[in-house]
Amino acid sequence: MMTPYDAPDWAGMSQRDRDLGLNNAAAVADSADIVAGWERRSAGMRAQHSAHLDLSYGPRPRNRIDFLKAREQAPTLLFIHGGYWQLRAKETFTLFATGPLAHGINVALIGYTLAPEATLDQIVGEIHAGIDYLAGQLPDLGGDAGGLVVSGWSAGGHLTAMALPHPQVKAGIGISGIYDLEPIRHSYLNVKLGLDGSMSRRNSPLMQEGGAMKPLTLVAGQAELPMLRRQTADFAGHRVRYGLPVSYEEIPGANHFTIMNEMASPEGRITTMIRQLFERVA
Structure with a gap:
């Protein structure tokens, strides 16, 4: 549980370097093409699984x-999309249900209001409201009503950590997540987020004393931006210090976008981690 050796201290960086250190699109030259591919493949997945789309959990x-x-009575994984809380939508990420579905795991994908139309407090509240709704609907949907495992990528990794205390959540897996919002507050990303110090602190899992005593798997790519790798490593260390169940792994060669290949594939490393979490909390 060590901070990656090449991870800088954001507080000592210039504004320009801090912004670049958080800019995944700039760091991965073909990221736009990758996301366009996700959208195409997700459209096909939605067409194949059209029975229960756009279930409304709020106004x-x-x-x-x-x-x-x-399948009937299968356990359910809830996936939370990324986009720095201000971009993208659940529809782009449907293809990542492929891996878990191949192992008999239902997958739910949740949407939420983006900044600046919603504050981060409100976004976190929406995720909790969505979990309330989904947990209540599982019997009618034919799923196991015993609770959920929550997962998310990037900003969705942060929202996964914020959802872990929910009583209907049994475990979580954060993929390339953000767990300390202070670097975000002091970057270009805060133009839309509008974080102040208090909102940043109460929504930063790394700044909380303790945390939920539930299994949490944390994963990042070895080829990700060092600031983001540090976020995952530091949060893993935080949970260790408080005696909370956690595992931490970096995927060799994976960047912020290609890491998701490990969930799209039934044999992918993240799919395996998800299966292991369900086995652990069964």
């Missing part, structure tokens, strides 16, 4: 959940 347009069913 706002993005308060919607897609439920992809693997």
